[in-house]
Amino acid sequence: MNTPLKGACIFGQSGGPSSVINASAYGVIKTALESEYITKVYGANHGIKGVLDDRLLIMDEEDPKELERLLYTPSSALGSCRYKLADPDKDDTDYKRILEIFKKYDVRYFFYNGGNDSMDTCNKISKYMAKVGYDCRVIGVPKTIDNDLFGTDHCPGFASAAKYIATSIMEVYRDCHVYDTGMITIIECMGRHAGWLTAAAELANLSGEGPDFVYVPEVDFDMDKFLADVTARYEKNKNCMVAVSEGIHYADGSFVSEAKTSATDGFGHAQLGGLAAHLAAVVKEKTGAKVRGIELSLLQRCAAHCASGTDIQESFASGKAAVEAALAGETDKMVGFVCTRENGYHCETKLFELSKVANFEQKLPLQWINAEHNGVTKEFVDYCLPLIQGETPMVKENGLPRFCHLKKVFA
Numbered sequence: 001m002n003t004p005l006k007g008a009c010i011f012g013q014s015g016g017p018s019s020v021i022n023a024s025a026y027g028v029i030k031t032a033l034e035s036e037y038i039t040k041v042y043g044a045n046h047g048i049k050g051v052l053d054d055r056l057l058i059m060d061e062e063d064p065k066e067l068e069r070l071l072y073t074p075s076s077a078l079g080s081c082r083y084k085l086a087d088p089d090k091d092d093t094d095y096k097r098i099l100e101i102f103k104k105y106d107v108r109y110f111f112y113n114g115g116n117d118s119m120d121t122c123n124k125i126s127k128y129m130a131k132v133g134y135d136c137r138v139i140g141v142p143k144t145i146d147n148d149l150f151g152t153d154h155c156p157g158f159a160s161a162a163k164y165i166a167t168s169i170m171e172v173y174r175d176c177h178v179y180d181t182g183m184i185t186i187i188e189c190m191g192r193h194a195g196w197l198t199a200a201a202e203l204a205n206l207s208g209e210g211p212d213f214v215y216v217p218e219v220d221f222d223m224d225k226f227l228a229d230v231t232a233r234y235e236k237n238k239n240c241m242v243a244v245s246e247g248i249h250y251a252d253g254s255f256v257s258e259a260k261t262s263a264t265d266g267f268g269h270a271q272l273g274g275l276a277a278h279l280a281a282v283v284k285e286k287t288g289a290k291v292r293g294i295e296l297s298l299l300q301r302c303a304a305h306c307a308s309g310t311d312i313q314e315s316f317a318s319g320k321a322a323v324e325a326a327l328a329g330e331t332d333k334m335v336g337f338v339c340t341r342e343n344g345y346h347c348e349t350k351l352f353e354l355s356k357v358a359n360f361e362q363k364l365p366l367q368w369i370n371a372e373h374n375g376v377t378k379e380f381v382d383y384c385l386p387l388i389q390g391e392t393p394m395v396k397e398n399g400l401p402r403f404c405h406l407k408k409v410f411a
Helices: 021-034 047-052 064-072 093-104 116-132 158-176 196-207 223-237 275-287 309-327 378-388
Strands: 007-013 038-044 056-058 107-114 137-142 183-189 213-215 239-245 291-295 333-340 346-353
Touching (some): 007 021, 007 047, 021 038, 021 064, 021 309, 047 093, 064 309, 093 116, 107 116, 107 309, 116 137, 137 309, 158 196, 158 239, 158 309, 158 378, 183 196, 196 239, 196 378, 223 239, 239 275, 309 378
Parallel strands (some): 137 333
Antiparallel strands (some): 038 056
8 A cells, every 4th residue: 555645634514414424524533533644634614615715623623522422413513515616627716726725734635525416526626636736635425315326325314314204204103093083194205306215204114104105206296196096095094194205296307396486506406395285285175184294304314313323333434434545545436335135234335436426316226116106115125124223322411412512613
């Protein structure tokens, strides 16, 4: 192995948070602080915007015991952003500024924690640094509850969100069966183009307390068939529960919820939501039944109290592996997972080329969606179940979570 570069590192978080994103942060920060080759560990305040604005946090100044609490603290402790870097061949303004900051702090390692768009940011920065001849190792650390990063078996953050969704649906199922008057319940889960999270609702059926139907965006949504499915099940059982992805769409590509909002995020993605309420109104008009629409919303990505122990461990491992890979000379890569499930669950980290990951989506396999397009198969359950095992080591004070509180000392 070549002698590692000597210099500082920057770690940043980007995009929507998760309940275990800070476990990855701890994996990066702890491993970097322990390295003799990394001279200073900086945290970018609000992702790449923090780099551009020269707002870097000195992680060396933090209490090690407080940093350890990152393992079970939800959301992005350093602050996140949704900022899309331009194509450097068309506008290299931001890249020149990033290079200026890297030189100012002698940054030789850059770790960025996020999803598809964040890996695009990594890839662009890596390519630019190579083009201008600045020696800097760039490694992407995966994170997305959507579970749609290309190549990796699964993404840190997904399992905890899946566990929360399945648990919540089991609890709602109980509530919906309290009265003998009957009810139709429609639960909306996150997932713009990929149905992994909504599919996780099927896990609740392992105990018989899950949804009757599951609708995901990998296949076209048919309103008439949906109403027929729900009406028939309600007339038979006097109860019906449905899980739907926020991104379900008609055959023409338009989102079912699109009429409800025209907002977009920093990357130009439509901000969806309100689907459950919309479908509830349509179903009520059709059936006359009592209908309730529930949007799980942000709770899916910040419910650290229901985090998967496996997810926490793997998230930490991905951050640790990123630093180890960079020290070993790797760059322009993303850490991912390769897993086997045949004789018990086994997971290892693997490096993926950023150019093959950036801006590509890994959707729920069509063969894991049933023929009626209103549910998922046992293959998905077998895939997902090992990921949600284990509990959070969360420490509590006064009966409530004791989250990490950083001093946030700026450079």
